[in-house]
Amino acid sequence: MKEVHVQSLNETTALHAREVLISELTLGSHSLRGVRLPAIDLTAIAKACGGPLDGILGVDLLEQLGVTIDLKRSVARLGVAPRNASEESLIADMEQAMHSCSEAFNNADADRLASCFDTDFILSSPSGELRGRDQATNHFRKLYFGRIPRVHLSMSMNDQRAVGDVVWSLYDYTIESPSVHSTGRGMMLCRKFENHWYILSMHESPIESGSNHVQ
Numbered sequence: 179m180k181e182v183h184v185q186s187l188n189e190t191t192a193l194h195a196r197e198v199l200i201s202e203l204t205l206g207s208h209s210l211r212g213v214r215l216p217a218i219d220l221t222a223i224a225k226a227c228g229g230p231l232d233g234i235l236g237v238d239l240l241e242q243l244g245v246t247i248d249l250k251r252s253v254a255r256l257g258v259a260p261r262n263a264s265e266e267s268l269i270a271d272m273e274q275a276m277h278s279c280s281e282a283f284n285n286a287d288a289d290r291l292a293s294c295f296d297t298d299f300i301l302s303s304p305s306g307e308l309r310g311r312d313q314a315t316n317h318f319r320k321l322y323f324g325r326i327p328r329v330h331l332s333m334s335m336n337d338q339r340a341v342g343d344v345v346w347s348l349y350d351y352t353i354e355s356p357s358v359h360s361t362g363r364g365m366m367l368c369r370k371f372e373n374h375w376y377i378l379s380m381h382e383s384p385i386e387s388g389s390n391h392v393q
Contacts, residue, residue: 181195196216197214198214198217199213200212200213220234265340268340268370272345272368272370272375275368276333276335276368278294280331282294284328284329284330286323288319291318294375295311295315295377297310297311298378299311300378301314301382302379302380303383303384322353327355329353329354329358330355331353332351334350334351335348344378346365346366346367347365347367347368349363350362350363361384363382363383364380365380366380367379
């Protein structure tokens with residue numbers, strides 16, 4: 179057993195821990211070999227964070243993995259190598275599918291929009307969380323699709339990265355009509371399965387809003 183110190187924004191806590199050797203640690207496209215890490219009880223920290231924790235990545239390890247933390251968007255970005263032709267093709271395919279999903283929203287086509295979401299889709303924002311395809315679709319239908327004239331969604335994606343059949347993307351969005359105005363940024367995960375793209379999750383950070391996304 180050895181003593182380790184976990185430093186947060188306002189205090190440093192001393193804990194006793196065993197040291198474990200991980201032969202290979204992979205995060206995104208990065209891999210570290212022969213990593214020695216302390217194994218500590220995270221129960222107290224998990225309670226303070228309001229949810230289960232599998233582990234904590236320290237600043238020193240994040241630096242080795244080339245991670246940049248974007249505080250405005252509340253996301254962490256990995257430093258990655260330039261995309262290859264296969265990744266570019268996959269991302270372009272995803273963007274085309276997301277354009278179709280935006281059209282479904284703008285046409286108030288709830289059934290077509292529902293087909294864009296994974297069955298376990300999650301939408302989170304500072305005002306709450308929606309879980310599941312049906313809950314999200316019903317929310318959009320009730321909040322936006324009954325308005326005349328129709329609400330218009332504009333979305334621009336950037337900084338996309340592909341890992342296997344999953345594409346991670348940042349995006350900026352605007353939802354507006356005479357009675358609604360909402361702008362913000364977000365992070366989206368999409369997965370291709372049996373030649374169809376599904377949105378796994380969206381995490382939104384509104385900048386200006388006259389209508390909340392999640393209520």
